[in-house]
Amino acid sequence: MNKRVPFLLTLFFIITVKAQQVDPLRAKQYILQEEWVDSIVTNMTVEEKIGQLFMIQAYSNKDASHEQFITEMITKYHVGNLIFMKGTPKKQVSLTNKYQNLTAKVPLLIGFDGEWGLDMRLKNTYRFPWNMTLGSIQDNKLLEEVGKRIGEQCKRVGIHVNFAPVVDINTNPNNPIIGNRSFGESKESVAEKSIAFTKGMQSAGVLANAKHFPGHGDTATDSHLTLPTISFSEKRIDSIELYPFKKQFESGVASVMTAHLSIPSLEMNPNLPSSLSENVVTNILKGQLGFKGLIFTDGLNMKGAADYATPAEINLAAFKAGNDILLIPQDVPNTITLFKTELEKGELSEERLDFSVKKILKAKYLAGLNNFQPISEDNLLEDLNTTKDDLLHRELIKNAITVVKNNFNTVPFKHLEQKKIAYVKLGDDKGDHFVNTLKKYTRIDVVSDENLGGLLQKLKKYNLVIIGFHKSNKNPWKGYKFANKDLVWLQEIARNNEVLLDVFASPYSLLQIKTFKNIDGVVVSYQNSKISQELSAQALFGAFDIKGKLPVSINEDFAAGEGIELKSLKRLGYSIPEAVGLSSKKLENIDRYIDTILKQKMAPGGQVVVARHGKIVYNKSFGYQTENKRRKIKDSDIYDLASLTKILATLPTVMRLEENKKLSLFSDLDNLLPAYKETNKEALNLKQILSHYAQLKAWIPFYIQTLDSVTGKISKDLYRKKKSRDYNIRVAKNLYLKSSYKDSIKTFIKDSDLRERVGYKYSDLGYYIMKDIVERKYKMPLNKIVQDEFYKPLGLNRTSYLPLRKYNWKEVVPTEKDDYFRNQLLRGYVHDMGAAMQGGVGGHAGLFANANDVAKIMQMYLQEGYYGGVQYFQPETIEKFNKRYYSHVRNRRGLGFDKPQINPKEKPTCGCVSDRSFGHSGFTGTYTWADPDSGIVYVFLSNRVYPTMKNRKLVKSNVRTKIQKAIQDAIIN
Incomplete structure (x- = not known):
């Protein structure tokens, strides 16, 4: 037995170290705790006392013979503690209950090695990040939270002590066994983070364990395979390696694990592992550092210890060194025999035995084993894999x-x-x-x-x-x-x-x-x-x-x-519903509506995106592109947005021109487009047009005038199958309209009658006019304007007019089997006839996109014009265009944006969104809405007009706004 106490270390300790003052094993009801401990110890045999020192390995993935072995260890040899290894949580709980029932006097203390959670050993459980990852986090409250959550999960499966955290300072990059298990190389950081972790875990009622004393961070070999050597001086070890342990002891960590290391400066015998060294365990850990908690050896089956002597001799040496619990001891029967022999010879006192047994029993009381209750197996996996865990995991990674x-x-x-x-x-x-x-x-x-x-x-x-x-x-x-x-x-x-x-x-x-x-x-x-x-x-x-x-x-x-x-x-992120105050469970109602859409053939497929507070938390592509079910809808697939074009293409260009004072909302139309002078529309202003309050007709079926009056087919004079200078307006595949017909459309609009009745009337014609105004101001086509000004800077790489120029045709969802105009499947060609007759680029229709991209521009609007580090619009501009100017005559529209209903008969929304909210719907089965009050952006895309636009099931069912209601109902805070 080595009785050497290094003078230098003792002196250094006196100067710099404050011994632990608090007993971390002392319960709040410590008088009852002492009474319980004394009553147990008084009635124990020597064999039962010795049995309390062992914590043996138990597996939940082994056969009946292993279970019989553990049963024998408990019943015959009075083993008082188990460390569970590999297996599954359900089986471990079942076995824990079984083994606890075998104990006659005192329940088993259950240990576990779960540094990053139960996943370290058990299948189907949660994995949190490694300590090295956690070491990069500056908010130690997060480390306290992860410690607490791991503690809660341990407690749920009946674990009382978790061998975590690792408090080794990883000062050696070549360390093969610590590395990522360490919080880092700074002693202060390791101390702070490990204390936070410990505080969290012990707050959940699970004993923490600081390991591996006196510090395994600067080794180049693995103690599982050999005995590593620490060659530093006593002063260096006290200053660096011991630092986080001291801080842990001051903070009340319940237990510590001694390492298998050769430390010549602390132990004269270089072949004696530090875990078996009386100087390291008793003189330094217990004496100089004043640690009063439970002391575990590292696994005694590890080569760092196992090669020293016979298993029984190693176990005895570990106990004599000052350890309380022998972790994974080998040859328990012979160890008991050797302990009894040592007691009889007086080489080991019963007082020393009682000292550790009482500490172990105090720990069991602290863990609630004075009143053990069987562990419930109900909802076990659900309790161990929760949304709460996902939220915490995300926060940890974000902060790392x-x-x-x-x-x-x-x-x-x-x-x-x-x-x-x-x-x-x-x-x-x-x-x-x-x-x-x-x-x-x-x-x-x-x-x-x-x-x-x-x-x-x-x-x-x-x-x-x-x-x-x-x-x-x-x-x-x-x-x-x-x-x-x-x-x-x-x-x-x-x-x-x-x-x-x-x-x-x-x-x-x-x-x-x-x-x-x-x-x-x-x-x-x-x-x-x-x-x-x-x-x-x-x-x-x-x-x-x-x-x-x-x-x-x-x-x-x-x-x-x-x-x-x-x-x-402030670009959109991607998270889970609970991260933004939505219920995952309630959002599942969207899935039910999707099932209805598919079953009732309202549309062959679609996309739904829900974002809140700048995070997309529901992003589902469902169904197929067509009824033949050959291509499943992907998130990257793009749809014909129809009238969403108005607020996603034309409106932002108008807003920018207005903000830059290039036009006024109160300018008469003849000042913006001279062609409208001396027409019935010359006095209309943009505010009226954008509010659908300009007495314009709803639409003009331009395409009908290009059909042969006898056959009903397209006029051979106006269309050609091949492109030429005179026929260069592509309206569909292998179909080109006469080039001059664009002017005819403008003339039709200019000469059209105004509605006699003053009031709200939704009209596409205003956006034909807006397109002309915008292109005249910018001196370039609308599709190029929006790409350069908005879509490219915003990162809308799945948004475009004329999509077949940019995307593979397989990525573009078919819209309709047109049997009235173009007489072909429309795929990548705008469904709206008027937009098609403008070459696919209309102010009112023609845009294609996926739901993710639509959400981006809606989020930009929601963030008062700011997105991705760019202020696209001033907040006052967004407010100006999101305002109703004719609500006094029951016109719900803003400037371009649709707004919630004023008239109960109208149903542009679910009726459950705020008055500040805004959005638009599209004829092809599209819809998007944003609400500044709730922070929600909602996008629904489909090709409900497939196979033909006679399919109005989606429209009649109001399913798009029913989904909106489901989203609102999912708000939990």
């Missing part, structure tokens, strides 16, 4: 993502209209979730090649390359290093292109990069999980603030604690 280099303010990405972006994958794991989320913001091309030269050639046309480095997220010990080939490719790409490197692996992977000179931006996302990939992509586009700080240093390039904080650009 770290930007360490940002030349030219590369991140977050601005001015999307100027960027041509490629994605290149490095590493040996997948990055699909990252890429798919990137593509929700703008066009991203995935570029690859088998050789570097070919790749560099392909990348020449791009001015930004996102390189994602993806490594396995299976466990924290998986390899994180770059392959040599990847390092070469990274540097060569960076020499030739602007590069943003996003690392989905340990930050230590950056150590391999010899120079960051040519790498313009570096982001550390820590783990290659689905949620990390998705949120990192959102962060790059400015969907939320970036706050993370590096938990470790990277050579001389980046220091621990370094990280560039960046503000959100």
Whole structure:
């Protein structure tokens, strides 16, 4: 037995260390606790006392023979504690109840090794991020929350002590066993974060465990396989390695785990593991540091301890060193025999035995085992995998993502209209979730090649390359290093292109990069999980603030604690309903309406997007493009938006012109378009036209006048199958209208009668006029105006007029089987006849998009004209156009925007949205609405006119506004 007490360490301790003053095992009702402990100990046999020292391995995925072994250990050898290993939660709960029923006097203390949650050992349970990821988070309240949630999950399955957190300071990047399990290399940060984690877990009634004392962070070998050596001086160990342990003890951590390490400065025998050293455990841990909590050995089956002597001798040595519980002891029967022999010889006192047994019993009382109740198996998996966990996980990752280099303010990405972006994958794991989320913001091309030269050639046309480095997220010990080939490719790409490197692996992977000179931006996302990939992509586009700080240093390039904080650009993010105060359960009612749409053939398919407070939380594509069910609807598929064109294309151009004082809402039409002088429309103003209060006819069926009066087919004089100078207006596939007919349409509108009755009448004609005004002011076509001014900067890469010029025809959902005008399937050609006769670019129709893109522009409106770092409109402009000017005559319309009903007979909305809300509907089965009061954006797209526009089931059912009502009903706060 080593009785050496290092003088230097003792002196240093006296000067710098405050011994723990509080007993962390003391219950609030400590008198009752002491009475319970004393009553148990008094009636225990020596064998029963010795049995309390063992915590043996139990599995819930093994056969009956293993269960019989555990049963025998409990009943015959009085083993008092179990550590559950691999298996499933339901089986573990069942076995826990079974084994607890076997104990005669005192229930079992159940331990578990769940550093990042139950997923560390049990299938079908929740996985939280590794400690290294948590170490980058600056808000320690979040670490307290994750500790609490892990504690709650442990308690739910009957676990009383969880062997977490790791408080080792990972000062050695080559550490093979700690690494990602550590909170980092800063002793202060490790202490603060581990204390927060501990506080949370113990608040849930589960004992925490600080490990691995006195510090396993600076080792180059794995104690599971050998005995690592710590070669530092006593002073260094006291100053660095012991620092977080001291802070933990002061804060009340319930237990500690002693490590299997060779520490010559603390233990004279270099072959004696620190876990078996009396000087380390009794003199330093218990004596000098004053720790009064429960002391566990690390697993005694590990090579770091197991190679020292026989199992029974190792167990005895561990106990004599000062440990209370022998974790995973080998050869329990012979150990009991040896303990009894030592007691009989006087080499071990019963007082020493009672000391540890009483501590163990105090811990059991603290864990509620004085009144054990069987664990319920009802709703077990549901309780262990909750929305609450998802919300917390998202917050953890959002707060962890770290930007360490940002030349030219590369991140977050601005001015999307100027960027041509490629994605290149490095590493040996997948990055699909990252890429798919990137593509929700703008066009991203995935570029690859088998050789570097070919790749560099392909990348020449791009001015930004996102390189994602993806490594396995299976466990924290998986390899994180770059392959040599990847390092070469990274540097060569960076020499030739602007590069943003996003690392989905340990930050230590950056150590391999010899120079960051040519790498313009570096982001550390820590783990290659689905949620990390998705949120990192959102962060790059400015969907939320970036706050993370590096938990470790990277050579001389980046220091621990370094990280560039960046503000959100208020682009749409992607989350879950509860993150924005909506109920997932209640939003499932949307699914029921979708089922009705499909069953009753209201439309063959569609898309629904719901966003709140800037986060898309419901995004579903359903059904098929047509009734033949050959192509399922994808999120990227685009629909004919019909009249949504009015507020998504024409209106924003009018708003910008008005804001820039290029036109006035009160200007007479003849001042804006001289052709209207001396007509019945010369005195109309924009405010009247946009409010549908200008006495214009609802529409003019221009196409009918181009049909042969005898056959009902298109006039051979006006149409051709091939394009020419005289026939260049493409109205459908292989169908061209006479070029001069655009002027005829303008003449028809100009000469049309006004309605005699003054009042509200919805009219498309005003938007033919608006298109002429806008194009006259800009001196360019409407489709080019909106692309350059709005869609490209906003990142609307799935929005366009004339979609077949940009997209594969398979991505464009068919609209109708036209049997009255064009006599063909309309796919990629605007359904509206008048817009088609304008070449597919109308002010009232012609736009195609997917629901995700529609949500972006609606969110911009909702954010008072701001989106992606750009103020597209001043707030007063949005307010001006979202105002009703003729409500006194029961006209519900704003300027361009539709508004909630005034007349109860009208049903533009569910009747449950605020008066400030706005939106529009479209003839083809489209609808979008935004509400500043609730923060909700809703988009519904379908091709309800398929197979023909006679299909009015969707319209008659009001299903679009019923879905809107379901969304409103889902608001929980």
